[in-house]
Amino acid sequence: MRVSKADLAQLDEHPVPLSRVARLFAPHALPMAVVLGLIILTAIIGLAPPFLTKALIDDAIPHQDVPLLLRLVGGILAVTVVTQLFGVVQTWLATRTGQRVMHTLRTDLFAHLQRQPLGFFTRTRGGELQSRLTNDINGMQGVVTDSATSIASNVTTAIGTAVAMAALSWRLSLISLVVLPPAIWLSRRVARLRRSVQTRAQRTLADMQTQIEESLSINGVVLAKTMGAGPALSQRFSRSSETLTELELQSQMAGRWRMGTMSIIFAAIPALIYLAAGLPATGQGMSIGTLVAFTGLQAGLFRPLMGVLNVGIQLTTSKALFSRIFEYLDLPATITDPEHPVPLDPEQARGEVRFEGVTLRYPGADRDALHEVDLTVPAGSTVALVGATGSGKSTLAALVSRLHDPDAGRVTIDGVDLRQLRLDTVTGIVGTVSQDPYLLHASIADNLRYARPGATDEEVVAAARAAQVHDLIVSLPDGYDTVVGARGYRFSGGEKQRIALARTILRDPRVLVLDEATSALDNRTERAVQEALGHLSRGRTTITIAHRLSTVRDADQIVVLDHGRVVEVGTHDQLLALEGRYAGLVAAQERSTDALLATAVR
Template sequence: MNTEDTSPRTPPPRSLSGLWPFVRPYRWQVGLALLFLLLAATATLLFPVALRHLIDGGLQADRGAQAMALRGHFLDVFGVAVLLGVASASRFYIMSWLGERVTADVRSAVYGHVLRQSPAFFETTRTGEVLSRLTTDTTLVQTVVGSSLSMGLRNAITGLGALAMLVWAHPMVMVQVLLVIVLVVLPAMWWGRRVRRLSRASQDRVADASAIAAEVLNAIPMVQSYTAEDREAGRFDEAAEHAFRTAVRRSRARSVLVAFIIIANAALILWGLYQGTQAVLAGTMSAGQLGQAVVLVILFAGAVAVWGEVYGDLLRAAGASERLMELLASRSPVQEPVQPRTLPAVHGGSRVRFEQVRFHYPSRPAQAALDAFDLTIEPGQTVALVGPSGAGKTTVFQLLQRFYDPGAGRILLDGVPINELALADLRGRVGTVPQDPVIFSASALDNIRYGRPGASDDEVRAAARAAFADEFIRALPEGYDTFLGERGVRLSGGQRQRIAIARAMLKNPPLLLLDEATSALDAQSERMVQAALDTAMQGRTTLVVAHRLATVRRADRIVVLDHGRIAEQGTHDELLARQGLYAHLASLQFNA
């Protein structure tokens, strides 16, 4: 497998500017951290000055004056140390708090934004990649905001201060040192671009491995059923190995950068020491001034070395920040109206109208999922959608809930075009019972209450009784408080379906969508679920998708779809008499 980086973009460190909206609300904390940072840098720069006075003061001929001077100078040095310790500790605490706070805000913002994306987003973005960005990338951001950034700023201030003091005290020496610095910085910046590219590539490879793991872990029964454990483990090993090789290349490049900076810094220190000793021998510099110069050169070289490390962290965080900002910058094609309209009050169900709707899925632009689709459903009616697989039945449900917008035509709910409604108002009027109901890792009570979070326990139990779920729930070890396991693994298919029906009934919407709600059940479970559905359908408009025609015989009207168009519609008996597509499908099923 090719391990070369194919990333089309290289994020510069300024990509971190995308984090500013998350840092801005805490500008007081930032200002306080900068204050302590400046105090710590100032204390660091005062050390060489105090050292100079300590050395020169200790060379006095008068023993009594020398002892007094030394005592005062040692107290000055200790005072500088206290200032440095307090300022550094305060800066560390505030920046650590800020890093944790900003990271939590970024995670929440990205997660909340992803939740509002239309299904089109997930046609091209894997869930595992999103999870990788929420965990790995935000951890990198936390490291930089909480630690590396403040360390880099402190060393930048210290290094520049030391450089300024050296230039002021020894201008001729520093002209030569500055020339050497240019020879160090330019190659480091050139090599840093390679480290930056590899950092982004490494994070992308980790995201690929996370995506594979998330996909497989969500399909464990299928994987084990096909005895594909070794195959899937091998696929993950290959992705992990790819990530490892890319990370090694990044680490190798960064190691070269670190080695170069350390060797160059050693050269700077030795050059400064050599120039200083020559000045002392020539009598143009005192021993205290030499000590001060040596410490300043060490501080400057150390600051440059730390910046080499911090720059690498900034490059990694820039890639992570860019990936997070890409998620935040993604815009769902389904947008809220600027001035949403209000739905009228309804009794006995909603009225639904499709007017010449045409729609293509983003991943299949050449094939129309619906074409010239025109349908009216009156309040309280039960309309069944049937047809071959791929005829467009589920698409009707997705468009009606505005997961997608049609390319042409419009959809009206109770006389109002749905694209003029707030999404919460539109979806608040719709209840769904899918073929594969979603059961959350929570109690039975909480799973049903998901339909209406503010419902009381009594209302939840009433919905469960109406859905014929009360009996089996009370038989669970802890009744309604029983934890149902991830995806409801402790329940049978029919029990999960009745939980979903109870959830929809608790919501009490005027429009109910049943998508193959009984197709995966055995005969006994189907009878129980069908009884629950009959109760749920009373007093509301119901749209039913079904392959099994036996479940739609009692519908007020059956709409037969074929290749995204309405082929025919009528009652069960009327359609059988026409000997069309419905009669053909019925003969295949009933004869079988």
């Protein structure tokens, strides 16, 4: 075996001191000490049977000593029983300890990732996060219950066996030292060959799994059908499957060669020992019992010795797994609860929102997404944010939900900086419906209660009615128990947005952020939802981002953004009278609408 290049690269990039790993197990020092003690005891006790067998062959059986015979046979059985009992306790303790450590790591990592900014998730693949939370954590469990105990057991057994062999016959021990190195070299060479083939097979299998995921998901099937890519995808999958078939054959043959090599080694070493014992120069009157005992010890030395030689590889692999987890745990959590939060009851909040000198630039960007924005949204008022794509509308709205923190300035609710409030307080005050709502693969009722788990059926229905989606839900065969499917694919964009709107309504937030929440609705449904929102907006602060300017004519304020700056503020009539940026946007949309109507008439 060789150390994986990927593991070495991971450790070079994010080294892991063993002291940090040890700290994870510090709370479990006692059970780990017991496990280590059991391993040592098991290894020592496991050396007894060859010596008991020697006494049986040399003393008890030739002299027909029945009491001695019974004691020796009983001793052999007792050793087996005790070592197996020790093994059960050792496995239980090691697995239990490992699972507790992994549980702590898994939950800490999940919670830590929840506190990462949005930018982290936009530049990180979702599959990578899942892999670290599942595959890497599970791999670390193997480190604890398998690698760690294997290292301790192999080292103890190898040392104990070598000492016992020397005690029985130092001459035969010297012969073993000569025979073992080439045997180990041959075995490792064959194992390395099989590992290489298996690595290639795993890569091919991973590629096949990616093809399956991309081609047979809902979106993938739609794309393939609309692009006519089905035959090409089938050919690609066939090539991967054929490659995997050949690699699996090579792997099986390499495995068979390895088994054959091991069988030859296990047969050759005892044969050489028998030969040495029978020669006058090396045997020198050795008893049959000593020879049998020595052969038994020799047979149990090869595997633990191979394990000892692989200790370095096991440690490197183990540290690489910890490195991957620690790499994410060491990421700074930029959006966290304050050390001394300001108390603010969401139910008592008025909902006044202020932006005071707010500036924000995304990492790697060459200009500010928002620049020195000053804006006041009075409690209970409706404010519309408009502007061209990339003007900063969604960024400004995201600051209200504290999805980002400004680089300069501050965002306040009722005069309190959001960074001084607990995150659950902010989410209790601010509700958001985005342009592309996300629905869970669960029932409609569960999706709605995601915002408020304790909501009654009556409250769920009331929220759905307010979002103009109740009639749709009850028309389905299973009503509110209908499973929405992966990402809500069974519903149209407008239906998903209305369900998401109902979910937010159920929370009854004092501040409502609508990030183009009606963009996927047809005109009739949009008017109905806008009417519902008009009722819901009474008494609550509403910040609306809209592409269709016709939907925000009645807003108390319309804020026009351009390249991250506020360039105009006023009502619809006031801004039209200015004949500035807003008037230009309205005129452009009217021309676009007229052009579409003219095309439709033709």
